[in-house]
Amino acid sequence: MTERLRDLDESALLARIFPVYAATARDPREVPVGPGDDAAVVGAPGGTVVATTDGMVRGRDWRDDWSSGHDVGVKVAAQNVADVAAMGARPTALLVSLVAGPAVAVEWAVDLARGIAQVAGEAGASVVGGDLSSAPEGVLVVTVTALGDLGGRAPVLRSGARPGDVVAVCGSLGRSGGGLALYLAGERPVDPGADAAARTAEAASLMAAHRAPRPPWEAGPVAADAGATALVDVSDGLVTDLGRVARASGVAIELDGAVLRARYADGPLSDCLGPDEALRQVLAGGEEHSLVGCFPAGTDVAGIPGEPWHAIGVVEPVGAAGPVVRVDGEVPDVRGWDHFAPS
Ligand SMILES: Nc1ncnc2c1ncn2[C@@H]1O[C@H](COP(=O)(O)OP(=O)(O)OP(=O)(O)O)[C@@H](O)[C@H]1O
């Protein structure tokens, strides 16, 4: 019989979760006090703390028939780590709040912890604590808070883009949104055996990217060191998130449609979604958590070490139309994600 949260008490649940997070424990000089006390104590070698939080809600941010607890753990941790990276920092510690109805399976909660621990381990952060709260039947909310360290760098803000800067992407575009579109169209991932059709394998890979993204968070500090003037992760869609950079910086941003089609939309994404929907996902698909940066004119973005960066556009002076994002001179007719006005 499935063991449910209502079958044990808080300390028994924590006794199942703590060992999972113990695997992420860092050197005591980095995390002098981990989980178990009233609060954790985390080092800040660079002298400041980068702090961000982002949560996921069952039914709004994932569906149980699509995603496992592990998938949700990977995604909620990854989106927080990407926000730390988008400041030019590396993550040091994560805190996890779990608000759950009594019928949630204990194994789901432990699997969630495993997913979070996986990302924490890969990103070099410790899970240092969190919170448990019960909720009415059916409610399930997971919120992660991430702390990060700039290592003495200046934070890379959304407001630093300047006319002439090169706009470049590190990581994929449109894949998570493409996977979501396939799920919403009723497709289910098929385990791609050796003889599976290429489209079957690609569709499964897009759906996996939607469930459990692996954004290139290591590239955040690297971009800062390469002189990035502005940096953001793609959470709500490329055009929406670059629109935030444009507004904060008081600039316009011009993207190259041919480059976006050739590098990100053509090929597997188009094969799965068709060319128009593929380009729409590249421009507006959310939850990719790839990094988009602006770099001073003349920066050889292809020469930035580590995960590759690809130029997709340029920053221009703001014009009569205001701080807009254009593709080939036109403001594209696409809408990114908005929690209170979902597209
Ligand atoms: N409820 C809130 N109270 C205070 N500040 C908030 C609240 N919600 C968001 N913010 C702040 O507003 C800014 C924008 O938040 P937002 O969640 O859009 O950031 P983001 O980087 O786009 O994250 P996401 O990856 O969730 O899209 C952030 O600085 C955030 O800390």
Ligand SMILES: Cc1ncc(C[n+]2csc(CCOP(=O)(O)O)c2C)c(N)n1
């Ligand atoms: C069931 C279901 N329906 C829709 C979506 C799509 N979705 C949810 S949040 C978000 C943007 C990022 O949010 P945030 O800004 O909070 O990080 C997107 C694109 C989903 N994942 N699951």
Ligand SMILES: [Mg+2]
């Ligand atoms: Mg962000």
